[in-house]
Amino acid sequence: MTNQSSGSLTADRRAEFARSYAGAGDFDAAADIMAQALELAPEHLPFLALMGDWLDKAGRAADAADTWAQMLRLDADDRFGAQLRLASLGLTETPDTPPVAYVESLFDDFAPRFETSLVERLDYHAPQLLTEAIAGALGTGRMSVRHAIDLGCGTGLMGEHLRKSASFLEGIDLSAGMLKRARSKRIYDRLDKGDVADMAFAETDPGRADLAVAADVYIYLGDLAPAFALAARLLEANGLFAFTVEAHDGPEDFMVRPSLRYAHSQAYVSRALAAAGFEVATLDRVFLRMDGAKRIEGHLAVARKATPTAVLPDAAMADRTETVRDDEHGLRSGRKLT
Template identity: 40%
Template sequence: MSAAASIAEQLRAATDLVYAGRFPQAEAGARLVLTRQPRNAEAHYVLALSAMFQNRHADALAPIDKAVSLAGADAQYAFVRAMCLAGASRVEEAVAGYRKALALRPAFFEAWANLGSLLESNGRFAEAEEAYLRAIRLKPGVAAVLNGLGMCLLARGELAGAAEAFAQAVAADPKFATAQNNLGNTLGKLKQVEAAIGHLQEAVRLRPDYAVAWVNLGEQCYVAGRDAEAVAAIDRALALDPANGGLRHLRDAIAGVQTGRAPDEYIRGFFDRFAADFDKRLVEDLEYRTPQRMMEFLAPWLAGREKRLRIEDLGCGTGLSGVVLAPYAARMEGVDLSGKMLDKARERGLYGALHEAEIAAYLDARPAGACDLAAAMDVFVYVGDLDAIFRAVARALAPGGMFALSVERLDGEGDFRLARSGRYAHSRAYLRALAKAHGLVEWKLEEADIRKEAGAPVHGILAGFTRP
């Protein structure tokens, strides 16, 4: 056997050792070759491959760079270099690296698939979708790629297309639990609840430790009115994630357990998820009109106070309430738990300052008597016990100041109640008792429909209390 043939055989053996997970032996073989041929590109490539397989992506870059510099235009080496860059979180360089590999070999399925995955994981869904489609044209039945395409379609609201992509992924690999979960979740969004439950049950059968799928299963069972199954599924999720306060709140609501407020992480997570299109969902889908109704309610008190009031917009969200309050503000500040909602509010340019905080804690840190109008519109559906809120608002208001709020109306006995929806309703008597306890005077209480849910009006109360 010639020397060249012997070296080629050694490198094939070293590569096989990498794929067998015998990394020290593989690296020893590659280094032995380099003692004889220091400029052997394939030996440097084997060292890079071994480091990459061990998730030592930063360590892999020096040998793969050496291999690329020695070999020149090689699509496989460019591809592995891009994978190492991606593993080292050097995203833009990795994207460029995959594109370089594809320029050298346009029909490189793995490069298109990896490029799609990298772009998708970084929220670049339009580019990822294009990459996945190119991969699918080259190799149509790969479940992971079809699942990735579904995620891109889901991200831009193409629910039917996403469901079709996930269904194809499941058909390609019925044991792919992630695709089963994604298909179930998407079918739920399409109101195909029983079909959704079937796929989610399969996802958790395949992966009993799949917490997200247990949550999705619980939510779909809840929608279907199968409350016992919903609670059982959420209990499984809680066993996997016992510190998740949001899950516990959901379970309490379905099981009828009464609590004082939703956990901050539940509120923050819920609104962070929906911040991007929250206004459309609220105004168009739920016919949300509370800000306009609140302005009509407050009109007698607001008359003649344009641009004169120091306003605190409590639970300001994206600033929908700020739009109607702004004409009366000498200065307006907003507070909300959701940073992403505050980002949207900031874009409106209405607020002197915005604060990411819990309402009572925020007001307690403010100067006493420095607020003329504290407004909370559709905020206390996530807070049952309002005692701390009333105490903090009463301290913050200047004499003559107004606390204006809306709540869902509690029909029946009690001060407040956590409903199956996960939201709280409050009674008139409770609001009046809190106001009296904290030295506020009732200005007016009025019933109003504050939005729609499942096509039916949600009955609420508009309330105004002043500080003497």
């Protein structure tokens, strides 16, 4: 997305020159040269996004913040996540959710290199960890389910594991680019484009699944309540819900990291699950992946949708209450109860 032409050949050439400096680690020089490109294309968002990133890496946080604020003024949809960048510096409040346009654009752009980056470069193995945890929660030593829903399915890395054990496999993702690659694998019985916190996916057939999985999906959400509510609505009673999030050890429920991914506290995850009607089976600290030279740890959760408690109708409750009172009166008067 940051490689889009500005429409000015001279500006594009200067931007390429700036990229070469950034590639060599000289972010100060890269930002200064990009400023020259922006004189020729002052409202070109991809150039501004690179400029802000390089200013931040050069330690010029105030200049980076000014650049991101300019991007927000130019793009109400915030396709480059400028608000998240400001939040990561503590300059604005952390949004409950990122802009939908940002997430969709990010993964449409990332789709062609997604699996290579995750599996080969970042040592990503959340799907395997989730598969093992689900099998453990089922108590069978292996995973066998009737209807599984892969929430935020991406290119199908989690789906490849689920396909071996699910009679019916459904996938949901916001990115058309990701869905195109998932579809090419021919492992899903159904694929839909949409938000993993959109209750519309459960309106027509609630309780249709016995397993819902979200592998490294909620790292792009702050407030987990809508997403957990959707998972609960999709699952039948006693259905399993398994997911990973990045771990946050601070006092806040969640925060935005410089990577623009969200991290959540274990206490918050537990509370959000309980509020959505889930009982926790597993909530472990795990290694998720690398981010450059940094190890990223997270929480892996497997929870079970609680069986609804039967509630007596008002009339029946009144009758029951009256019976209890009669019985109590009988005991006091010496009548034998039957």
